[in-house]
Amino acid sequence: QVQLVESGGGLVQAGGSLRLSCAASGSIPYVMAWYRQAPGKQRELVASISNRAVTYYTDSVKGRFTISRDNAKNTVYLHMNSLKPEDTAVYYCNTQPSIYSWGQGTQVTVSS
Numbered sequence: 001q002v003q004l005v006e007s008g009g010g011l012v013q014a015g016g017s018l019r020l021s022c023a024a025s026g027s028i029p030y031v032m033a034w035y036r037q038a039p040g041k042q043r044e045l046v047a048s049i050s051n052r053a054v055t056y057y058t059d060s061v062k063g064r065f066t067i068s069r070d071n072a073k074n075t076v077y078l079h080m081n082s083l084k085p086e087d088t089a090v091y092y093c094n095t096q097p098s099i100y101s102w103g104q105g106t107q108v109t110v111s112s
Contacts, residue, residue, distance in 0.1 A: 002026040002100050004093050009106030012083055020078040020106055022093030032069055032076045033096035036089035037105075047078060048096045060086070083110045 008020040020034065033048035047067040048056045055067055066079040076093055090105040 002028070004100055004103040006091060006093055006103050006106040009091060009108045011109045011111065014084055014110055014112050016083050016110070017079070017081045018083065018108060020080065020091055020093075020108075022076040022078075022103075024074040024076075026074065028069070028071065028074055028076070028095075030095040030099070032067075033094060033098075034067060034076070034078045035092045035094065035098075036087075036108075037092070038086075038089040041089075043092070045096065046091070049076065080108070083108075085110045085112045 003025040005023045008018060010018060012018055029051055031048050031050045034046045035043050036046050037043040046058055046061055047065055049067045049069050057065060064082045069076045088108060088110050090107050092102055092105040094100055
């Protein structure tokens with residue numbers, strides 16, 4: 001079972017940027033994705049990337065977030081720009097659909 005470890009979250013002011021990383025303990029040949037879960041809400045898909053770098057973004061982050069992957073390093077990234085308070089959530093990575101156990105995620109808090 002591949003283990004996923006997310007990192008890079010933090011507290012940032014609105015309009016700021018963060019880069020999240022997801023390190024996998026093994027190869028990641030599948031479609032990889034970032035998800036987020038805000039307090040009191042269901043986990044939602046934020047962005048995904050295929051092993052051929054075809055990407056998908058949910059409407060609320062289009063133009064602000066960029067997903068990328070480094071297959072040699074078994075790592076997936078999420079570059080987040082122009083952050084908004086509504087982006088505040090715990091961010092997780094997994095395949096899409098999710099097949100691995102969920103990691104602990106990384107907290108992103110955007111202050112207004």
